[in-house]
Amino acid sequence: MKNEPIIRRCKKCNCELMSDNKSKLCKNCKGERFSKIIKIGSTVGGVAITAVTTVFSVVTHRR
Numbered sequence: 001m002k003n004e005p006i007i008r009r010c011k012k013c014n015c016e017l018m019s020d021n022k023s024k025l026c027k028n029c030k031g032e033r034f035s036k037i038i039k040i041g042s043t044v045g046g047v048a049i050t051a052v053t054t055v056f057s058v059v060t061h062r063r
């Protein structure tokens, strides 16, 4: 009996996954997802920094 490796495919693009890849997505799709999170995070972060800067300037102005 041959010990054939189980070929798993990416859930998103259906490409072949590496045997050491334990996730359901390939590296490309994972990277895409990651860059999206970074984009959203930077947008939220920018808004937060703007809000903090505004609050800080108001507080500083009061003194």
Ligand SMILES: [Zn+2]
Pocket (backbone or CB within 6 Å): 010, 011, 012, 013, 014, 015, 025, 026, 027, 028, 029, 030
């Ligand atoms: Zn993929």
